[in-house]
Structures are given as structure tokens and as C-alpha cells.
Amino acid sequence: MAAAASSLLAGAGSSSCAAISTRRTRVNRAVASLPSPSRTPCTPLRVSPARPLRNRVVASAAPAVQPPAASRVSTVVDVDLGDRSYPIYIGAGLLNEPDLLQRHVHGKRVLVVTNTTVAPLYLEKVTWALTHDNPNVSVESVILPDGEKYKDMDTLMKVFDKAIQSRLDRRCTFVALGGGVIGDMCGFAAAAFLRGVNFIQIPTTLMAQVDSSVGGKTGINHPLGKNLIGAFYQPQCVLIDTDTLNTLPDRELASGIAEVVKYGLIRDAPFFEWQEKNMTLLLAREPSALAYAIKRSCENKAEVVAQDEKESGLRATLNLGHTFGHAIETGSGYGAWFHGEAVAAGTVMAADMSHRLGWIDESIKKRVIDILEKAKLPIAPPGAMTVEKFKSIMAVDKKVADGLLRLILLKGPLGSCVFTGDYDSNALDETLRAFCDS
């Protein structure tokens, strides 16, 4: 699988635009097996040998671990944030490489934050990877209930309780093992525990791998709105073992694809076109297709985050479909819909509104609907959502500024969007009425 996964990466690497912040890419053998994405000609992706993984930076006095003879790290995408920069490792079987994880552990104590679904699958493996040939490190874990509806203050307190009862100190490391909910909660806990400790992201869902684990947004929900309490807090590294997708339910896989589609729509038309051609392979979990989609998504996200870490403008474009989507999640009860499902319906609504404003052709709106339908994602909100419900929830969205709701809308050719509060609000009303029964 590792070799297969690398084949399309190689194809993409030699023919696609370079991500500004992608500084290292290791390509194994280049065996073309999938249609390579059609991209407009531009600067080729820089391909260089990966940095040797010999430099262990751990505080313990554990004996040095020799790297495996042949590292299976397929790709490293760097998130370029000055002294808060970090690597995203992407590849199959990365959890079998203890050194990769251990070099980013600070201190002797680790707290793995995971949930009841992921713990039976990967907690033992991660604990092994953290402690293999590294006897000075001890690992604690806290297993939270699974689901968006538990992304709240009460559940967050369980992380603090465990950390304090375990007498963890400032030189400890929190590890988020799970999907977006775990990553967001563990990250916020790491940001706030003793006013900030190190943390590592090990995302195990496609949603977390392509989006939520990258960029440092952390937080929890409030009964009145999603992600209203949190912090910008960057991890030490993101470790994406694509093998973990083997255990992901279909519905969750599709949820992640909603964010993959997003990158194409807001800034990467060739990636969108590649998805249109390869959606069947993605849904069939073809390893190299998934690996390419993850890599290209992380590159897109890393580029945006490097330019606008704290979302003063550009970064907000990553929220295409999210204002409508968050309203659906909040309005229908956290957890009823997966985040990506709500984002998919929200993306269709954003495309619909963009079209009503005359900002995109009907053909683009149609392609949005088609690709999301093909990914088996919802293209309209649930029946329970009313116009009033949308409006009252969107009024507390984080993108409201001085009372004005700013939205990410498509504008211009495929792959172009705007973040603006300067739109005809009738178009918003019309879209809401078109998608709601009342």
C-alpha cells in the first residue's frame, strides 16, 4: 500500500503547482497508476529527499532509537508559521515508526486524549509508538465519549481533571488521537492547561486529516453556537497515518470529502477537476487517491494558514459553507449530522446564493451539487431547519463583525471566492427560503 500510495503523489508532484509552504516532499517510487490531475502548467512541486529522521529531540535520557532502514514517510507538508512552524507527516503505516512521534514529545509525561471508538483501535499502538525503546516516557490516557455533542466544557474538564490528577507539569505533551472533536478539545486543553503545554495531532478521520488537525484552531461548542470558546494554538506536528482510514465508516469518509471539495472550490480549480474525475476512487478508498487528496488538502490549508494564522481575512475563506453548516449543526442538535454533511449542504446553499447574486455561472452551481451528490453527501439542510432558525444561529457566528454577517461566497471562475459582508441581503433571504419549508 505504501508504494501504491506514493505513486500518485509522484504523478502529482511532477505536474502540479507547488504549495508555497510545502518545502519537503519525499517520493518513493514513481509508478503512474492513476490519472494524474490535470493542472495548468506552472512551477513544478519541488521534490527533494526527506530530512533524515535521526535527530530525536526528546527530553528524556532514553537510548537513541535507530530509524527504520527504509522510512515510510511519503510526504511532509510544512506549516510555515515562524517559530510556531511544524510538519505534517502523511503516509501509510506511520504509527509503526516510533521515532517520528518521539522526536516531537517534550518532557517525560504524555497524555493521550482519545475517545471510546478510537481507543480500542489505536490507543495501544500509539502508546507503543510513544514508549518503544523510550523507557523514560510514561503515557497516561483519557478516553472521552465519542461525538460532537460531547465537545463541551464538561467533557473538556475531564481532560484537565486527568492531567491534574496525574500531576502532569508544564513539560508534558498532550496527544490528540481521533477525529476533529478530539483534536479541537485536546488542542484547547493543551492551550489552557498550565497556560499552555505541547501537543501533537494524530488525526484518524479524513475530516481531521484534511482540515481540522491543521492550522491550530481549537475549541469547544457552546449550547448557542459552535466553536465559540477556544484558542489559536499550534501543535508540534501532525502525524497522518493513512492506514487509520481503513477503519473509518463510509459516512465519516464522505464527511471528510466535503472539506476536500471545499479546497477545490475556494482556491484550487485543478484539484476540483481532479476530484470530479476521481470521486469514485476516493469513495472506494483507493490508497493513492486518498493520499493525494490528503496531501493536496493539507498543502492548500498550510498555504492559507501561513498567510493568515489568526483569520483576519484570507483564512476565513476556508469556511465556505460553514456558516450555513454550523447553523445546521447547532440547530439540529450537535451530532445529528456530521460536520462534513452540514458543510456539504451549506456549500450548496452558498453556491446557490452566489448564483442568485450573479457572481457565478449556473454551471458552477451545478458542478457543486453534482460532486457532493456523487460523494453521497446531503445537498440541502434537514427539514427541521427554518429560516428563523438559520437567522438566529447565524447571528452569533464568529464572522459577524459589528453586527454584519460576513459570508464566504463563490465569485468568478471555478476556484475563486470572496469573504464579504457586502452583498444584497435579499439573496440570502431567497436562498434561505428556497432551502427551508418554513
Add this chain to the structure above:
Amino acid sequence: MAAAASSLLAGAGSSSCAAISTRRTRVNRAVASLPSPSRTPCTPLRVSPARPLRNRVVASAAPAVQPPAASRVSTVVDVDLGDRSYPIYIGAGLLNEPDLLQRHVHGKRVLVVTNTTVAPLYLEKVTWALTHDNPNVSVESVILPDGEKYKDMDTLMKVFDKAIQSRLDRRCTFVALGGGVIGDMCGFAAAAFLRGVNFIQIPTTLMAQVDSSVGGKTGINHPLGKNLIGAFYQPQCVLIDTDTLNTLPDRELASGIAEVVKYGLIRDAPFFEWQEKNMTLLLAREPSALAYAIKRSCENKAEVVAQDEKESGLRATLNLGHTFGHAIETGSGYGAWFHGEAVAAGTVMAADMSHRLGWIDESIKKRVIDILEKAKLPIAPPGAMTVEKFKSIMAVDKKVADGLLRLILLKGPLGSCVFTGDYDSNALDETLRAFCDS
């Protein structure tokens, strides 16, 4: 009172060492009325006219406010933290100067966080200062119960609830009006609400004015330890209206003096000597003595914070007596003792341990006890504190690193200290046994 308050500032300004980070000081009339602090000769404090207060930086379209003909700002101490730098305004009657506050408000919405004790005294005045000639700004407030025992997650959630129910957005400003508990909670709420909004500190207790409002440490307590959950988050400004001390109970005034004494002990021997001479005036609330003590404390804190914002080393020295003190606060139930009372007893314990280690002369230990006794502060922990209680609580102190408890201890001549885990633990045991019945 303003003139009186400025007189000693002038005296100090012309004869004392300059704080590195004190870039602006406005002195009214220089009328020497108090013994000026004896300082070793060094670079005089730079005295220059205050910056004109004409530049209102508010987002609203409110008509410009003319500054008062004669501003009563006595002193501005700058906290130099690059793009997070901010001024500390110190003076009598500053809440009567709307412009001073308004220039630091971002957006049109303000949330004042205060408590049941302070609200009846100053909420109306602060609301007036925020809105006077500034009709575009609207002010909400949340009034929390008063006391350290409410510095918890449940109370913090009330701030989020109010902010969300009021539909505050990212361009709002939180204002902390009260003592250290309010400042810590409001600051952490501002750090976490929508992942960070602007905030302003208006400290109304001596403790908050000389210490907790400056430097960006925010947070809440956990049942197992003090300030274990929080963030480093800097305010837009700190506004210290020394008139607010007129309503402060004696016991709270003394509590603040414990931190003033701390600055002298850890880094400013001339200030300690000045306190020894002027303690009676401080307790009698002589305005110029208080104003000088506040200014010199803020200068000391600003210098330390500018060098080590996130407490990688030097900043920890500001916690002299605090490890013992936090244990007393946690062990005897938050709120039983005021923070400064616990710090006072903790400072005596730190001095005792330093003396047992042979690091300071007995005379220094005696001067520590004498000055704290003179300030009517406790010089020993409450009877309920046992050796075991101290040890188990101190084990989760934030200054523990990889299992080693680091302490701030006095070492060398007056005004010198170390932050270290390299001490004979027998001395710690002996100190604990000497101060505990069991």
C-alpha cells in the same frame, strides 16, 4: 489629591533608577512632601510630557471627543512586548476621563465583567466613561459573585453565556472591573471567546493594581490547584484610578502590600528600604505614597514581563512566596485567606528556607518578617495546614518540571533571588515542619 499624588512621583522620578520599559512619565507639579526613596545613583527616570490624548482609536463613527484641558494622568508605564505592548495609566480620577478608556475600545460593543461588590461602586462610572460623547458604543455587563472561591469554570461560563446571549462578535471589547479574580477570569474569557477578543483591565484593588492586572496572566482555579487553567493574554491597556482604593477594605489593602514587598525582595532593594520607611503612610493610604508604590511595582513587573513574557525563567521570580501561598489558598479553601495574606505567610516560609540553606543572612529574614508584620499581614500559615497538605498541593504547582519542584528563594544581599530546583530538600522539609503543627 492629584497634585499630592504626583509630588512623590516627581521625587522618585528625579532620583531613582529608570525602569527599562518606562518610556513615558508625566509629572504634574513637583512638590516634595514625602521622604523620597533612597536609591543608588543611576540613570534618572526619563521625564517627558505625556502624549496628547487626542488620537481616539475606536471603530465607531462617534464624534471625536476633545481631551480635557488638563489631563490628570500622572504616569504611564509601558509594558514592552512588541506588537502586544500596552500602557498602564496610573493616576487619581482617571475614570473621569472618558477619552483615556475609549481610545482602547475596539468595536461598538463592550462587556464589563465585574462583581457584586464593585458593581454598585464603579459600574455606572465606567459605563459613563465608555459611552460619554460616544453614542455608537453599547455596554453590557455581567456581575459575578465576589471572591476567589468563584474563580472557577462555572462562573467563567456565565461570562461566555452573557457574551453569546448579547451576540457580541470578534470586534468587541471585554473590560475587567474589579480585583485580581475579576481580571484573571475576564482576561481568560477574552482570550477564549471566539478564540480571542480585545480586553481592558481596570483594577480596583491594590493587589490587582500592583500585580495581577499587569503581564497577561489569566486563568481560573481547579479544585486541585490554583490558576491551573488559563492563558497568557495581554490587555489593550491597564487603567489604574487610584481613587478606587478609597473604597478598599483595610484587609484587602494589606493583601496588595504583600506583592509590593515582593518586588523589593526579589529585585529592588531601594524600593524595599523605601517601604520599610513608609509602611505607616501606605497603611494610612497617603495618596502619594500609594501612587509611588503602585508605579514602582508596575515598573518592576513591566521590566520582568518584557524580558520573559511566558515565564521560561526570570518571570517565575515574581512568584516569591507563591508556591507556599497557593498551597495555603488551595488547602484552606479558596477565599478563606486573601491571596496576599497567603503570599505573605509564603514569603516568610521562603525566607526561612533560604536562611536554612545558608543563602541569606538572618537579618534579611528578620526584615521580611518585620515588614510583613508591620503591614498587618500573617507571617505563618493557618493551623489547618499540615506538612502533608503542603507537599501534596505543591506537587501540582505549575513550577514543577519533570517531577522537580522549583522554588523562588532569596539568595545573596537584599533584593536578590533565584528560581531553582537545585536545593537541599531537607531545608524544605525543615521549613514545613517548623511552620506546621503536624
